[in-house]
Amino acid sequence: AQSVTQPDIHITVSEGASLELRCNYSYGATPYLFWYVQSPGQGLQLLLKYFSGDTLVQGIKGFEAEFKRSQSSFNLRKPSVHWSDAAEYFCAVVSPNDYKLSFGAGTTVTVRA
Amino acid sequence: GAVVSQHPSWVICKSGTSVKIECRSLDFQATTMFWYRQFPKQSLMLMATSNEGSKATYEQGVEKDKFLINHASLTLSTLTVTSAHPEDSSFYICSAIQGARNEQYFGPGTRLTVT
Numbered sequence: 001a002q003s004v005t006q007p008d009i010h011i012t013v014s015e016g017a018s019l020e021l022r023c024n025y026s027y028g029a030t031p032y033l034f035w036y037v038q039s040p041g042q043g044l045q046l047l048l049k050y051f052s053g054d055t056l057v058q059g060i061k062g063f064e065a066e067f068k069r070s071q072s073s074f075n076l077r078k079p080s081v082h083w084s085d086a087a088e089y090f091c092a093v094v095s096p097n098d099y100k101l102s103f104g105a106g107t108t109v110t111v112r113a
Numbered sequence: 114g115a116v117v118s119q120h121p122s123w124v125i126c127k128s129g130t131s132v133k134i135e136c137r138s139l140d141f142q143a144t145t146m147f148w149y150r151q152f153p154k155q156s157l158m159l160m161a162t163s164n165e166g167s168k169a170t171y172e173q174g175v176e177k178d179k180f181l182i183n184h185a186s187l188t189l190s191t192l193t194v195t196s197a198h199p200e201d202s203s204f205y206i207c208s209a210i211q212g213a214r215n216e217q218y219f220g221p222g223t224r225l226t227v228t
Contacts, residue, residue: 032215043119043206043221044157051215090156094215099145101208101217103156 002027002093006104013081014112021076021107023065023091031093033074034101035065038088047089050074061085086111116140117209119220126197126227134192134223136207142187143209147217148180151204163190197227 003026013019025031032051036044048059055067065076074091091104116139126132136146145164149157161171161182169182179201181193190209194201204224208217 034216036219041204041222041224044219046216046219049216094217096215098162099210099215099217100147100159100162101157105156108154 002031002095002102004091004093004102004104006089006091006107008107009105010108010110012110012112015083016080019076019078019081019085019109021089021091021109023074023076023104024072025074025091025093026072027093029096031074032096033065033067034092034094035059035063035074035076036090036092037061038090038106040087044090047076081109081111083111083113085109115211115218117143117207117218117220119205119207119223121223122221123224124226126225128198128227129196131193131195132197132225134194134205134207134225136190136192136209136220138188138209138211138218141209141211141218143190144187144212146184146190146207146209148182148190148192149206149208151206151222153204157206160192194225197225199227201225202227 005024034049035047047063048057050067089107092101118137120135148160151157160175161169163169163184165184171177184190206222207220
């Protein structure tokens with residue numbers, strides 16, 4: 001069964017600084033990977049996804065992620081964070097057999113002025 | 114495109130009553146819908162998979178008699194929490210997929226509070 005690990009529970013970053021959120025997955029075949037963002041009391045918004053092809057994926061809001069098969073990782077990055085990036089971030093992998101998503105525990109990002 | 118709505122966005126009910134939450138795909142036909150539950154500061158937990166015209170498949174540990182799921186059409190799935198108790202208070206989120214695509218489109222969630 002597939003699984004996702006987000007090692008960082010909470011990250012605090014200064015506005016304007018760079019951000020990297022870690023995600024490691026466990027899956028036997030080529031994974032379909034996602035990053036979602038959730039603001040308090042809101043649903044999930046898809047930031048980006050990786051199915052195949054270029055391992056560097058560009059998403060919305062200036063985010064990008066890089067798929068590294070050798071490290072079983074799909075880390076999310078942003079060069080310069082804005083206060084509005086403060087939220088909960090979830091990495092997820094889908095099973096192509098039944099379309100079920102497995103989520104990581106999430107990383108809370110706090111942005112300080 | 115690919116918009117999913119949920120109704121209501123929040124609901125307060127008394128212990129022992131039942132509450133229904135609707136999940137609709139507004140601009141596509143959803144062959145499969147999923148229901149998740151999220152407790153504060155936690156990740157999403159899949160409760161069940163709902164396929165149009167067939168019985169829902171529940172994840173281990175989820176009481177199917179308590180959480181009734183109906184997927185009567187390709188655009189609507191409902192989750193009914195029966196005989197709700199305070200421990201059922203949570204954030205319920207649905208998602209939908211279109212055809213054989215691997216991407217899920219999420220609804221905005223429903224906050225249920227049982228008093």
